[in-house]
Structure formats: structure tokens, C-alpha cells
Amino acid sequence: MNASLVDSRGRPIRDLRVSITDRCNFRCVYCMPKTVFGRDYPFLPKTELLTFEEIERIARIFAGLGVRKLRLTGGEPLLRHEVERLIRLLSGIPDLELTLTTNGSVLSHRAQDLKAAGLQRVTVSLDSLDDAIFRRMNDSDFPVARVLAGIDAAANAGLAPIKINMVVKRGTNDGEIIAMARHFRGTGHILRFIEYMDVGSSNGWRMEEVVPAAEIVERIGAVFPIEPVDPGYAGEVAERWRYRDGGGEIGVIASVTHAFCAGCTRVRLSTEGKLYTCLFAQSGYDLRQLLRDGKTDAEVAAAITAIWHARDDRYSEIRGAQSVPQKKIEMSYIGG
Ligand code: SAM
Ligand code: SF4
Ligand code: SF4
16 A cells, blocks of 8 residues: 655645536536536436446555545436445445535435445535525525435434535525524534635636635624634645534635645546546546556556646645636536
8 A cells, every 4th residue: 555645745645536427406506507507418428437346446546545535426426326336335445434425405315225335424515594595506496495304314324424515605695604504503513614616617606706714704703603623634625613602513615715725635536537636627537548448456556646646736726826727627527
């Protein structure tokens, strides 16, 4: 095992995010807006997707290079047929924490099976408790009650601690910050507020719609006294805060206003097996081709090692100082 693999900026490789489908049953305005992801959008055909066996093989190789956490994402990962079978395969890899990020839409009847298959934790995305605002964010007429039922089912199944991700978009759901904080205080779930990011090329991102993490913290602190908590581990992206009265913990992810590239230990595998060393990378490395060409595990590991050694990405740190890349990769394809 090569646990000391570091990139050109001294960052180790620790977290692997695998997008297992580019499809989704939601059309969140900040991720897959309907104007771009319409009825005739060319999603990947099944033959282009990595098979479960290919994903397991790549994950095992990454674990050998130092990766300790694997997150299944997408698109909506629970839409991939028989994802429980994939989780069962992945749970056989030693020393690898297995998590999944979901919109929660089908979690209420899947949570038990996911846990039984070996999933350890889930992160559920939820942008509002108010039905009208929630529907405005997901643009797919989906009731918030079903996501809340999914969160309860995940808690009952033991997929905890559960993280709740709220993307905050000024003028759309920022009025929900306090209601969300109030709702999840005392539940043991960790609510995380995420700055709206300029990922992909289709969401029409504007800086004016970003609510800076500092403002979110200030707004919450004015209602519920909070204090900072030390990072849980190196490379943690969320700045952690806790309620002074013991009501639990929240996080803010300041990807735009307070870049955390210096500690970024993440690597992403797209639905069709391309490796991306940054969420804002313009191109990926085709690992699927290596597998389908019959390369050995050692040869694939050597290719990944060379890619990671050369890694120099720090898009968020230099976002303002450079011209924005022409075409960025969509989050639903690369995995959030
Ligand atoms: N469909 C699943 C879900 O929504 O949880 C998993 C994939 S989604 C791309 C992963 C995460 O990325 C979600 O928490 C989502 O809110 C977040 N996300 C998507 N677009 C974003 C954007 N433009 N800015 C910030 N976060 C974003
Ligand atoms: Fe789908 Fe998740 Fe993107 Fe929303 S954020 S459109 S649920 S992939
Ligand atoms: Fe990591 Fe790239 Fe995001 Fe920086 S911009 S934190 S390098 S994924």
C-alpha cells in the first residue's frame, strides 16, 4: 500500500466520489435546469456506464493508494438499478468508509436495504421545508414530506450521523435558513449550508445569488447562539459550528467565499469512468479504457499515481483572478 501518495501541492488522496448515474428525477435549478436537461437531453447509454465490477475494482485500487472514504453520488444514485448490489461489493473493501449522497426522494423505502448492504451513512440534500420553495428549487413538483420521511427512515435504519445539505440561493430559499436550523436542532442530524457554486455551464450562476457563509453564520447566530468547533479531520470542507445550548452541530461550506483547495483531498470518478482531480476540471482521464484494454491493477495504480503526482488544481482559490473556463463539467456527471 502507498499511503503517502501526495500531489504537487502536498495533498494526499483520501476521498473518492463516484457518480453512478448522470440521470436524476429532480431538476434542481442550480444543478440540472430544465432548459438544458430537457426531455431530449442525451444522457449516457447504459453501455457507457462503468459496471459495478469495474467500480469495485477501481475503488479497491484507490483504497490501496490511500483513499479512506468513498461516496456514491450522481445524478441521483438511488436511480441506478440494484445499487444495493454495488454497495455489497464495495463493503468488502477493507478500511473504506462507505457513504452516499441522495435527494432523498426514494429513501423512505430503501434505507433498510441500503444499510443491510453495508452502507454506513447518508447525506440528504434538502433546500427548504416549505413545499412551494422546495418545489421551486427542485423544479419537479416533489413534496418535501417525502424527503423528510426518507430522513426519518435513514435514521431508523442507523445510517447516521445523517448530514443534510442545503444549497442557499439568495432570493429563492435564503429565507429558509432559520426554519431549517430550527427544524434540525436537537435531532442529531448535521445541517450544512452550502454556498451556491458556479459548477457546470448551465445554471446561469451569478455572484449576487451567493449568500456568503459568514452571513449565514451571522443570521443563525442572531437567533441561536453558536460557537466554532475544531475541524474533525484534515481536509474537512465544512466549517463546523455548534449551538451553545447543546442543540447539536451545523456546518457551512464556503466553496466560493473561503476556498479550501489547500486541503482538498478529493478525486472524482464520472459515470463513464473518467477521473477528475477537481470539480472544475475541464477534462478527465479515461480509466475505463485502461480496464477494458486489459491493464493489470498495478498498471492502473501506476496511471492514477502519475495523475495524482501531477495534480495542481486550485480553481476556487484563483476563481476571481482568472478567466472562467470555457466549458466546465456538469455536477450531475462528475458527481457532487
Ligand atoms: N442527487 C443527489 C443529491 O442531490 O443529493 C446527489 C448528487 S448532487 C449533484 C450532490 C450535491 O451537490 C447536492 O447536495 C447538491 O445540492 C449539490 N449541488 C449541486 N449543484 C450545486 C451548486 N451549483 N452549488 C452548490 N452545490 C450544488
Ligand atoms: Fe438531481 Fe441532485 Fe442535481 Fe438536484 S442536485 S438535480 S437532486 S443531481
Ligand atoms: Fe478541490 Fe478543485 Fe474544489 Fe479546489 S476547486 S476544493 S481543488 S475540487
